Amino acid sequence: MGGIGYGREGNVMKSQKSEIVILGIETSCDETSAAVLVNGTELRSHVISSQIVTHQRYGGVVPEIASREHCLHIQPVVQQALDEAKLGFSDLSAIAVTYGPGLVGSLLVGVSGAKAMAYAAGVPLIGINHLEGHIYANFLQHPDLEFPFLALLVSGGHTHLILFEAHGQYQVLGHTLDDAAGEALDKVARTLGLKYPGGPEIQKVAKEGDAQAFKFPRAMLEKNSLDFSFSGMKSAVLNTLNSAHMRGGTLNVPDLAASFQQAVVDVLVQKAMRAIKRTGVKTLLLAGGVAANTLLRETLEQELAVRNVRLVCPPPIFCTDNGAMIAITGYYHYLAGDFSPWTLNADPGLSLT
Amino acid sequence: MKYLTIDTTTKVTAVSLADDGCLIAEGFLHTSTKHSERLIPMLDQLLKAASWTLQELEMIGVVRGPGSFTGIRIGIATAQSLAQVLKIPLLAVLSLDALAWAGLGRVEDIVPILDARKNEWYTARYRWTKDHEKAECLTLPQAIPTELWLEHLKGLDRPICFVGDATVKYKAQIEVILGERAMVLPEYVSLPRGAYAARAIWQRWQETGVGELVEPFYIRFSEAEVNWAKKEEARRMTEHE
Numbered sequence A: 001m002g003g004i005g006y007g008r009e010g011n012v013m014k015s016q017k018s019e020i021v022i023l024g025i026e027t028s029c030d031e032t033s034a035a036v037l038v039n040g041t042e043l044r045s046h047v048i049s050s051q052i053v054t055h056q057r058y059g060g061v062v063p064e065i066a067s068r069e070h071c072l073h074i075q076p077v078v079q080q081a082l083d084e085a086k087l088g089f090s091d092l093s094a095i096a097v098t099y100g101p102g103l104v105g106s107l108l109v110g111v112s113g114a115k116a117m118a119y120a121a122g123v124p125l126i127g128i129n130h131l132e133g134h135i136y137a138n139f140l141q142h143p144d145l146e147f148p149f150l151a152l153l154v155s156g157g158h159t160h161l162i163l164f165e166a167h168g169q170y171q172v173l174g175h176t177l178d179d180a181a182g183e184a185l186d187k188v189a190r191t192l193g194l195k196y197p198g199g200p201e202i203q204k205v206a207k208e209g210d211a212q213a214f215k216f217p218r219a220m221l222e223k224n225s226l227d228f229s230f231s232g233m234k235s236a237v238l239n240t241l242n243s244a245h246m247r248g249g250t251l252n253v254p255d256l257a258a259s260f261q262q263a264v265v266d267v268l269v270q271k272a273m274r275a276i277k278r279t280g281v282k283t284l285l286l287a288g289g290v291a292a293n294t295l296l297r298e299t300l301e302q303e304l305a306v307r308n309v310r311l312v313c314p315p316p317i318f319c320t321d322n323g324a325m326i327a328i329t330g331y332y333h334y335l336a337g338d339f340s341p342w343t344l345n346a347d348p349g350l351s352l353t
Numbered sequence B: 001m002k003y004l005t006i007d008t009t010t011k012v013t014a015v016s017l018a019d020d021g022c023l024i025a026e027g028f029l030h031t032s033t034k035h036s037e038r039l040i041p042m043l044d045q046l047l048k049a050a051s052w053t054l055q056e057l058e059m060i061g062v063v064r065g066p067g068s069f070t071g072i073r074i075g076i077a078t079a080q081s082l083a084q085v086l087k088i089p090l091l092a093v094l095s096l097d098a099l100a101w102a103g104l105g106r107v108e109d110i111v112p113i114l115d116a117r118k119n120e121w122y123t124a125r126y127r128w129t130k131d132h133e134k135a136e137c138l139t140l141p142q143a144i145p146t147e148l149w150l151e152h153l154k155g156l157d158r159p160i161c162f163v164g165d166a167t168v169k170y171k172a173q174i175e176v177i178l179g180e181r182a183m184v185l186p187e188y189v190s191l192p193r194g195a196y197a198a199r200a201i202w203q204r205w206q207e208t209g210v211g212e213l214v215e216p217f218y219i220r221f222s223e224a225e226v227n228w229a230k231k232e233e234a235r236r237m238t239e240h241e
């Protein structure tokens, strides 16, 4: 990098400050969010501007529209976060921002904004992996979390089982080979004529249905595999619907929703149990948008109680995409002196390995 | 008054430092790297080379489109954030307005053409006043099929000077249709430059004297919005039948 950007020595100028103040910025998909976090525990402010209503008419997130919205909202959202925290840019220790994975146009708005803010404020820039952010959201309320732990990350874009041995040291044990769990839920929801986003809608409708009404397959892959596959399960629902239509009949939507939700949860829980048995860890972290699913939480709780394993999951507000999870991840990177150069670019396909 | 300008609306990253309309330092990169990788490093290098500090800046100008959607947003997010932290005014000009400065003082009409893909251009038409004070906009910015625009210009019966990033690719076609009346400036004059934005922003500052809320100027709606509007229109038509 030459003289550009902050190397590991970059934080010396701020090290005499007693408080570590991190501004976290998230723009990877359809939420513009910013949060101010002090010393890794005190969330001074948290602003989320959601675009869900804007995208609803299109039945899903439209990348170009998402990018346009972020561009209009990033400045007011960041300003509001600072104002609510009663802090200014000069009080910051660093600025953390999601640089991937996600929608490239959306990521670029956040990365460009954060970079310029950090440069002008004279503080380090910290590029954050969005997936790591989802998992680290758990540290917001449980700073005492002990390693090693297992993380089950379930969202619209990702389904991962990850073993964490220390901060920044992790190993992906399994991931989805096709659709993410949240993606399969969204697609089935759309076929059932439910609103976007589909995950929460399925959960709502499923309450009225019988989870045993339909027998959908549970794709477990080979006996030892910790990978997931949801596209076959999704197709099974679509086939069931199609053949009913061919016969001129209709199916009970709540029953379908409940049965499919049950099938997805069963697979997630069984794979998690398999991973726990293999690693012997005593803590399971749940993370990602689908972590807000009540059936998933309750089933995991029951299964883990039997095995004497602790379940940790973030409150729903930290399950969706949010700036607080980026700030907390940034805090741990800050402690490790792990900063990004001014050449940081968005990486839409960024992975966890 | 010291100020900075940023133009990332095309493949060129163009940055300038200027003082009361006078160009002090200029950055120009037309390489395969991305705006987001080179913008802040370029600014950092220019400031160092000019022995300026960021804190000396009193105003920031940004080019807000039309052009590459992503490029527009990178420029605005960057300029806006710098202005937000430094607490200085932010101003904006259009890419086409800035490019009119590439033809400063020429007697021909100045027509900037920017590649808008799908065989269209973002374009407008300007004419410099006799005193060289101002490029008056005669045809407002629009996205238009290249041939349609060239036919229109042909009908004007005026000499035309073309600038902009589409001049390289379309030079031959322009000369076939407009013949002697077309003047296509070379690409080192014709591509967006920090110098042009520096002048255009200074002119805007003299007109307004205050910062403004800057929003992207895309001209085009997103494809999803266009398709949705079409579907709505079709639905309304069938409902009326």
Ligand SMILES: [Zn+2]
Pocket (backbone or CB within 6 Å): A130, A134, A155, A288, A289, A320, A321
């Ligand atoms: Zn997410």
